[in-house]
Amino acid sequence: MTQQVLSGLGVGLEAVTAEVFRVRQATPLPIPAKHSGDLVAEQAKLRSAVDQVASDLESLAEKAGETSAEIFEALGMILLDESLFDAAVAQLDDGWEAGTAFVNAMETFAELLSGDPTFEERIADIRDLAKRVAASIHGISLGLDLPETGKFVIVGEDFSPADTAQFTPAVVGVVTIQGGPTSHTAIICRSKSIPAVVSCAGAKELTNGQKVLVDPVGDRVVIGGTEADATKAISFVAKSTEPVIPVRSNIGSLEDAVAAATTAAEGVGLFRTELLYLSATTEPTRDSQIQSYTEILSACPEGPIVVRTIDAGSDKPVPFLKMPDEENPALGVRGFRLVADHREFIVSQLEALEEARKASGREVWVMAPMVATAAEAKEFAALAKAAGQFKVGIMVETPSIVYEISKLKGVVDFISVGTNDLSQYLFASDRMNPNLGAMLNPWQPALIASLNQIAIESKRAGIYSGVCGESGSDPAFAVVLAGMGYDSVSSSRSQVGAVRTALSSVTHDEAREVFEAAISGSDSDEAKSLALAKLVEIAK
């Protein structure tokens, strides 16, 4: 069989071979149309579509918890409402085909219900029901309809959180046409250890049933390839028992902390506190914060724990903060900028952390996200020092703060670089825009140059520097970071072992050589291949 190579950006280290399963594009419903005159046939079509959707709802209800099950049950009854069916039959009599007739009939009820805010969501639900029935009549699938058994590489444009929630155990590989290394798809695949290739334009050509090799290390998909063709990950062989710089773990919950403690992570480099509050509708009390922080700090792997104060905004909403919608949420009031309206909450976090620090006996560092000026850094440092005995720092993720690192001497003890947001702001490329994935590749020369400057400036100012963004989870890139002079990296939990091995396979001088190779690249592909070539040479 002839092989064909499609290039993209790899996520993960393992390769996999399986059959392609193309996720269908959400096809728009056909425009309203009249039927051919066969009323009996149209009515039969309508009845069977309604029954089909009702049985789909039943199976959803079975999978859902108690409260949601009742909602699905209620929706099922609405669907089977005889007055609705009668209204749809009247539409058939007017000549509309079954799908259009059902949508029109539902619309008359939707209009009856409209104008009342408590029903707005229900109206969306019943319109969605009508859409499902029409889709079923026209043979259009609205869900991903992923197979439950077997082994498949699923291929699609990009996958939303609602899509990835539907991933079944049969999904052994993922290929997306759009999306970058920090897309939702990439993050989920990395955390679930599903081999993936994103930003793979050539994947448009893939068809169901083709056997493909998903080769993330080679940044490619090979049609007709087998696992024997997979690019070997540079097999890092640890030369010493200790990595050149410490490898910490990123966490967001008690479960993460417990799991991180089973890895070789040396402490925690990023504890995302907002993940505790994503569904909180009322502000967590000081006592509840003390309790959850104490449990989490106590469970963390040995070593310092870097806690980030709440990083929310209208793009990452936390219900109790009641943040208004913004035109450009990534450029809006988020991270430490919340101090203007929610100073008491940030202070209560810091005070609760101090109590938790004392109760757990752990070494706690605190940092603020989304700091754009030295003045903001000073404001945060003052709040943190007043609240407790912490090492105090800031995230470096805006280009502006890079130019003020020298002014942070004596103000903060450490900085931690968030490479995902730094890329987004440096390249003016929305992280959520699937067309801009290539800009967010960590091997982009301008990002490497910026990271290098941050390392140099921090060293000059006597400030400890670390990296906690996604790029610190890539073993080869972690070596580049060590070569720049960063003092530690923090990786996603599943990558701690691999990053630690990579950093144990080189000396400081060798890491420096790998960094110098990377920074000499003229584009991201060249930067990566030069760095990998240097690593192979060192391993010999």
Place this chain on the structure above:
Amino acid sequence: MSTVTATVTIEDPIGFHARPAGQIVKLVKESGLEIRMGKVGGNLVKANSPLGLMAMKGKTGEELTVEVDTEDEAQAQAIIDQIQQFLKG
């Protein structure tokens, strides 16, 4: 056939929404009886249609008339009590 008539109150803080409507329709269908509901003094609809019930747009605190066609007063009362229970949310 005689009809048992009663008044119930919507106590659910979010009004007469999909869940109680679904619960009532299920109960009505299981009973096999004809049951009608509507705002006191307004038009009544057959309580086997969740959309009809929701279209009343019943708000918290509003009273509804319930009519049950049956000879069995005890059964009617049990159904009415159950409907009142569903309207508590």
